[in-house]
Amino acid sequence: MSKPEDLSVIGRRQPRLDGFEKVSGRSVFTDDIVLPGMLHGRILRSPHARARIIRIDVSKARALPGVKAVVSNVDAPDMLFSEKQPLLAKGFVHYVGEEVAAVAATDPLIAEAALDLIEVEYEVLPAVTSLRRAQQPDAPQLHEWAAGNVALTHEKDFGDPDAAFAASDLVITDEFRSPVQHNTLAELHVALADFTNPDKLHMWTPTQGAPMYQMALARAFGLETSQVRIVYGNVGGAFTGRGRAKPHHFIAALLSRVAGKPVKIKATGDEEFIMFRGSGETQYRFRTGVTRDGKIRALEADVTFDAGAHAEWAMILWLPAPYLNWLYKVDAVRYRGRFVYTSTVPKGSHHGGIFGRLSAGWMQHLNHVAEELGMDPAEFHRKNAIDPGHHALDGSDFASCGLKECIDRVVERSGWKAKYGKLPPYRGIGIGIGAQASGGKNAANDTSAAMLRVADDGVVTLYTGIPDMGQGSHTVMAMIAAEVLGVEPEDIRIVGGDSDITPFDWGAFSQRGTFTTGNAVKLAAEDARAQLAGIVGPLLGVAPTDLEFAHRRVWVRGSTPDATGRSFSFREAIGKAFNGVQGLAIMGRGSFNSPRPSGSLAYSFGAQVAEVEVDPESGAVKVIKVTAAHDLGRALNPLAVEGQLDGQVFSGMSQVLYEECRMDGGQILNPSRLEYKLPRTYELPEVEYILVETIDPYGPFGAKEVGEGPIVVTMAAVANAVANAVGEMLPQIPMTPWRLLRVIRHRRNHGLGPGD
Amino acid sequence: MKKGFITLHVNGDAHEVLVSSQHTLLDVLRGTLKLMGTKEGCTTGSCGVCTVNNGRGEAVLSCLTPALEWADQSITTIEGLEKNGCLAPIQQAFVEYHAVQCGFCTPGVIMSAQAVLNLTPAPTEEDINDGLAGVICRCTGHIKVKEAIRHVGEFGTAP
Numbered sequence: 001m002s003k004p005e006d007l008s009v010i011g012r013r014q015p016r017l018d019g020f021e022k023v024s025g026r027s028v029f030t031d032d033i034v035l036p037g038m039l040h041g042r043i044l045r046s047p048h049a050r051a052r053i054i055r056i057d058v059s060k061a062r063a064l065p066g067v068k069a070v071v072s073n074v075d076a077p078d079m080l081f082s083e084k085q086p087l088l089a090k091g092f093v094h095y096v097g098e099e100v101a102a103v104a105a106t107d108p109l110i111a112e113a114a115l116d117l118i119e120v121e122y123e124v125l126p127a128v129t130s131l132r133r134a135q136q137p138d139a140p141q142l143h144e145w146a147a148g149n150v151a152l153t154h155e156k157d158f159g160d161p162d163a164a165f166a167a168s169d170l171v172i173t174d175e176f177r178s179p180v181q182h183n184t185l186a187e188l189h190v191a192l193a194d195f196t197n198p199d200k201l202h203m204w205t206p207t208q209g210a211p212m213y214q215m216a217l218a219r220a221f222g223l224e225t226s227q228v229r230i231v232y233g234n235v236g237g238a239f240t241g242r243g244r245a246k247p248h249h250f251i252a253a254l255l256s257r258v259a260g261k262p263v264k265i266k267a268t269g270d271e272e273f274i275m276f277r278g279s280g281e282t283q284y285r286f287r288t289g290v291t292r293d294g295k296i297r298a299l300e301a302d303v304t305f306d307a308g309a310h311a312e313w314a315m316i317l318w319l320p321a322p323y324l325n326w327l328y329k330v331d332a333v334r335y336r337g338r339f340v341y342t343s344t345v346p347k348g349s350h351h352g353g354i355f356g357r358l359s360a361g362w363m364q365h366l367n368h369v370a371e372e373l374g375m376d377p378a379e380f381h382r383k384n385a386i387d388p389g390h391h392a393l394d395g396s397d398f399a400s401c402g403l404k405e406c407i408d409r410v411v412e413r414s415g416w417k418a419k420y421g422k423l424p425p426y427r428g429i430g431i432g433i434g435a436q437a438s439g440g441k442n443a444a445n446d447t448s449a450a451m452l453r454v455a456d457d458g459v460v461t462l463y464t465g466i467p468d469m470g471q472g473s474h475t476v477m478a479m480i481a482a483e484v485l486g487v488e489p490e491d492i493r494i495v496g497g498d499s500d501i502t503p504f505d506w507g508a509f510s511q512r513g514t515f516t517t518g519n520a521v522k523l524a525a526e527d528a529r530a531q532l533a534g535i536v537g538p539l540l541g542v543a544p545t546d547l548e549f550a551h552r553r554v555w556v557r558g559s560t561p562d563a564t565g566r567s568f569s570f571r572e573a574i575g576k577a578f579n580g581v582q583g584l585a586i587m588g589r590g591s592f593n594s595p596r597p598s599g600s601l602a603y604s605f606g607a608q609v610a611e612v613e614v615d616p617e618s619g620a621v622k623v624i625k626v627t628a629a630h631d632l633g634r635a636l637n638p639l640a641v642e643g644q645l646d647g648q649v650f651s652g653m654s655q656v657l658y659e660e661c662r663m664d665g666g667q668i669l670n671p672s673r674l675e676y677k678l679p680r681t682y683e684l685p686e687v688e689y690i691l692v693e694t695i696d697p698y699g700p701f702g703a704k705e706v707g708e709g710p711i712v713v714t715m716a717a718v719a720n721a722v723a724n725a726v727g728e729m730l731p732q733i734p735m736t737p738w739r740l741l742r743v744i745r746h747r748r749n750h751g752l753g754p755g756d
Numbered sequence: 757m758k759k760g761f762i763t764l765h766v767n768g769d770a771h772e773v774l775v776s777s778q779h780t781l782l783d784v785l786r787g788t789l790k791l792m793g794t795k796e797g798c799t800t801g802s803c804g805v806c807t808v809n810n811g812r813g814e815a816v817l818s819c820l821t822p823a824l825e826w827a828d829q830s831i832t833t834i835e836g837l838e839k840n841g842c843l844a845p846i847q848q849a850f851v852e853y854h855a856v857q858c859g860f861c862t863p864g865v866i867m868s869a870q871a872v873l874n875l876t877p878a879p880t881e882e883d884i885n886d887g888l889a890g891v892i893c894r895c896t897g898h899i900k901v902k903e904a905i906r907h908v909g910e911f912g913t914a915p
Contacts, residue, residue, distance in 0.1 A: 019851035022859035023833035024843060025793020029860060032792040109778065186860035186894055187803065188797060216874060236860030237894055351894075447781030454796040463827065470895040471857025610759045639854045667827025673892055682885040 002062055008127060009483040010701045013639040016255070017475045017489060018468070022234075029234045030190045031203045031266055033413065033520035038192070039068050039104040041255045041265035042111040043248060044118050047091035049127035049343040049666030050142070053091055053100070053120060060117040061103055066110035070118070070235045071251070079250065084143070084311045087220070087250050093122070094142065094309035095345050096666045097274030099247045104255040104263045105371055125344035134342045142341045146531025150341040151311040158393035159332030164298035166287025166459050167331070171298075172369050176361030178484040180661035181279040181350045182676060187236020188272050190547035192263040193252035195221075197448035199252055201228045206242055207234040208466060208718045209507015210499040213245040213413030220250055221257075232497040233629035235469040238350035239651070241276065242469070243509060244312070248275065250404075273661065273671035277313065280306030280347030282357060283746060286365040294375050296384045300334040301362065301653055304561040306347055307339040313348035314339055315442070317334075322394045326435040326603060327403070328384040337539065343666055350449040351651045351710040352661075355434065357733065360656055362442040363432040363716030364729045377414055379719070381607070382407045383432050387693070396437075396599050400694035400704070402631030406607035407433060409690045414609035414627040420724075425754045426614045428725025430718020433607045436709035437600035438633075438699065439512030445593060448517035450524040452588040453606060454532070456578040460485060461493045462524070464632065465505030466517040468496065471707055473513045477521045479554040479636060485532075486523035486549025488571050494603035503589075514636065518593055518700035523590025531586050533609035534651055535577040540566060584737035599699040604709040606630040610685075610717035612651075616744050618756075621722055623653050623683070626714060629690035646690050646708050651653075654679050656722070660734050727754040762827035764853030765792065765811075767836025775823040782806045782818040785833060793863050794818060805864035808833050813874030815867060815890065834863035836871065846870050847905035855890040857895030865891050871904045875882030879909045886894075 019128050021027045058070045072088055079087040087233040089100045101118050128134045128142055131662070142149055161448035165171055185206075192204040201221060207213055210230035217228045218463040235242065249266045256263040267275060281307050289298040303320055303574070321335035350356075370380035410431070411417065419429045439446060451463040462481050468474040478492035496502055505517055533544035536554050540547070546557045555567030568576065576582040594601045608628040614621050626649050635641045658677035662669040670676045695702035715733075726743050747753070758777040763770055766789060774790050774866050782799070785808070787793045799819045806819040811830035817865035818831075836843040846869050847854070856862050865888070872887030879887070884905050888898055908914055 015851050015854060016856060019856055019861075021846040022856045022862050023834075023866060024838060025791075025863050028792070028861050029795070031796060127886040162856070184892070184894060186797065186858055186892075187795075234859060237858040239894065269800045269802065272798075292907070472857070643857055643900060646899040647895045650899070651894065665899045672800055673798055674800075678892055678894070679883075679897070680892070680901065681888040684897060684899060687899065749791045 007701065008481060009479050009489060012637065014479055014489055014637045015292060015639065016472060016474060017478055022134060027234045029187055029236055029727065030192055030206055031357060033204050035194060035262040038262040038264055039106060039259055040108040040111050041252055041263045042115050043099050043251060043265065044101040046089060046096060047131050048093055048122055048124050049096050050125045051093050051122035053089060053093065053126060054123055055121040056101060057119040058101060061114040062643060064110065064114045064502060066106040067103055067105040067114045068106065069255045070101065071254055071258060079254065081247055081313060082280050082310065083249060086521065089248060095343055097345055099251060102251045102255055104259045117661050126667055129343050129663065131283060131304065131340060131342060134340045136575050142343060146341055152314055152317055154317045156335045161298050161332040161334035162301060162540050164332035165289040169292040170372060171287065171289045172284065172289045172372060173363040174729060175731060176284040176370055178282045178357035178360065179733065180278065180281055180663055181655060181659045182273060182276050182539050182661055183241030183278050184351055184673060184676065184678060185237040185239065185241050186384040189246065189248060189267040189275065190265065191249045191252040192262060192441045193256040195256035196260050196262065198257065200228060200232065203249065204231045205230065205249060207232045207240045207507065208238045208282065208467060208469065208509055209505065211504065211506055212243065213249065216245045216498055217250065217253060217484045221626065223643050228597060230499045230583045232467050238469040238508065241278065241350045241354060243348065246275065246277065270671040274345060275666050277346055277348040277355060279309055281348040282306065284358065284361045286362055288369050289372060290367065290369055291541055292297060294383050296330050298332045299330055300312060302336040305337070306342050306344065307341050308344045308346035311339055311347045312346040314353050314701050317329060317351055319354050320358060321702065325398060327386065327394045327433060329386055329390065340414045341346045350596045350655065352655065352708060352715060355712040356652060356655060356715040359432060359434055359712045359716040360582055360719040360733050361379065364723050365719050366721050368729050374699055375542040376405060376420060376429050376753055378411050380430065398603055399698065400602065400633060400696040402497055402692040402694040403433065405692050406605055406629035406631055408627045409628045410607045410609045411690065412593050413688060413690060416609055426616050426725050428721040429609060429611045429616065430717050430720025431609050432713045434446045434713040434716060435605050436511055436705055436712065436746040437601050438515035438602040438705040439594060439602060440510040441594045441598055442597060444597070446506065446512065446516065447589040447591060447593040449507040449518040450517065450520040451503050452524040452528050454528055454586040456574060458491070458574045459493060460487065460491055461495055462521065463495045463502050464517060464521060465496065465499065465502040465507065466513050467508050467575045469508060471513065472637065473508065476514060476636050476640060477517065480518055481520045484522060485529055487552050493548055493667040511708050513707070514703050514704060515699055518703060519592035522700045523592060524588040528586050528588030529588060531584065532573055534579055535584060536568060536573045539576060546704055558751045602633065602696045602704045604632055604704040604706060606709050606713040608713040608717040610721040612718065612721040613726055614722065614740060619741035619744065621657050621735060623685040623718060625686045628710055628713065628719065629686045629692055630706060630710050631692040631694050632706040633696040633699045634702035635691045636703050641691060642689060642704050646687065648711035649687055649714050650679055650684065652711040653718050654714050656718045656733050656735060658734050681745040725754060726754060727752065757823065762824065764826055772803050777824060779823040779824060781821045781826055785818060785822045791833050791835055795860055795863055804868065805825060805861045806863055807864040807867040807891060809867055809871055809874065813871060815871035815891055816863065834867060845908045845914040846873060846904065850915040853900045853904040853907065855896060855900040855904040861893045864903055866892055869901065872905060873908060877909065879905065889903040900909050
């Protein structure tokens, strides 16, 4: 492992390499692409949460001048979106917003008018529009295969939970709920399909990764994966909202095939709020067994997820089980989870995955446990926290772990000891901790590949499929390649986001970008460097391994870079390779897949302290300060790391305090960014960041993830701070003024102040 | 439907464009003039990504204003901030401060920031907060956006 002083690019505060394009209005996003002959698609969606379709008549829509294609399940191929889910509603609709029919026309206004001409007759059926209702014995059964509306269950025990609870001195149980939450991406959902040639489907769309889209679309249209090309140049945010292809991707392709023209489908502002796949309602029951001196013996979580009408995101059901044993040295862990159908849009997750919302409840519960024991929660976390080298009950190994250091440093920097339990009424302070896998390998193949080409002028082109959704992945990949080759990040050109060109990469899921793709890019650059060294070494009279590459120069190790006759500029070296007898064109390749059969090689850790003030008259919460420490292995680009932390503090406080889709009978009542509350500038807290560098042995230059770990901890810290301010655990997010006022008034009516 | 030709002055250039009462200023900028730097978001005035500056340098939501109202008016879009091939100070500051992440809202955020600087060359914290209240940036949390504006407000130039 290189020492920090040996690194010339890594660790630098590097502005984005695409900054010029982005600030000047030159960046091209999907909606900016207009193809010759392009049509505009619109989707007719179900107005009912559950209904039988009696009749669909598209004849009037089809007759409208300018309409080039109309598709519905009465006259289109009988396509499936997933195994049990038709692409266009067939016989029934199962949620408000379900795709019933679609139109492509020469003008968006004509397409909109054509939707009004489609006649659909429904027989409305009793619907199940809340998670609570879905579990009642008399609730209608939504799918014939799901008795009690349970789509799937998952049970996992690590160790012997019954024995561990029995051996506990104190067992505490708490319940918690989280709401429907929306990803509110900057760039609304959009897909541009060109399927005019039946042998090739081209699709321009923002995505977190091409392969999942390619595979799903190929399966639906009877193509090979390589016959589907996904182009994703600039991606306007993702926050787990662009993981898999959604119905509009398939419908754009279908309309394009039928019309013989490219078709663009773009969601409108309110449509965005009914076709999303964000967090569903979730119910949690946490149970923890501890000894009198504060050692955690057993952890248990029982989680019921709202799947929506289809179990599209069943994979989230498995995630809590391992997470429960990544933080603490415990004797046993028990997880019980179920995925329950409702008559609502299929659900997945929001920024922070399932871990943020879970932590907003779980960390309040553990805070409660600590207080029952009479312990400071910070000490309770620290006492039980894992150390480097820990082998968890689920088989996870933690080669690097800075959890205790994170706790110690936020406690110190936030003034925790002077404040916890000592703040004035309605001021609160809370601590949370968390961990996140860097690439949560769930299948044998969790591969990222990269290619690198060096032109005769010394310009390096890096081909990568990792999308840059704003997190700065392309810049950090350029930094990794530049560090290895001894050039500057500006010397690296990125070719990204085109599955016809870029090598295989699952994409930016499960915090795998920096870690997995970063390792692939490093391998590709090392491959190219080795090829170059094979030419240059003999010319300088040394073995290829005795060369140094840095500052755009190649020189003999032990001498100085400017030693005459003992060094070349990078460009001269490339010229020697290219114009030498071998005429070698340098091309590096790298492919990385964790050698573990499953689970990650590396985990990040974090601790945060939040300080808040609650106005007891209005119930409004002001977040005053968030102090965040994150063990990210190594900060490859500290500037981008701060950007990641900023966004996660913003989004974490937002989910705990504001964000909720207000639902009534399956309809969303607040489908806009004014009514679906997000923080604005004046609500942002002061932030202080502490980067803990534990230099992970498996990460590229020691780096681990920093894209999701922090938000999980922010949600825990803010939730605990608000609970601390009002005097009791709060069973629900978001902690809106209305909900807090009820708690404050209830406590006042019982003669309890915030500190009682 | 009312329809007619109007002259729009965009980034210093005069354009004669045919518009109807159904068209917004954003439709004309993106659809007719192909100035794709200004982004289309919610189209209901709640996200702010379509923000441009009017002739007085104020921030305007181009998705909400009918194009017909803009006859003979001047508009500055994100494409109009560069001078002699150089980024405006606020644009350069956004790069240096990492006030840009995914970049989709960035044109709207920069035009909002530019409006703050146009109206209050040395903006206070409150001026900045007010000026950015109409835009949402989910990636940056506006933290580094505010740093970039503060810098230009204080020094008048990019870092």
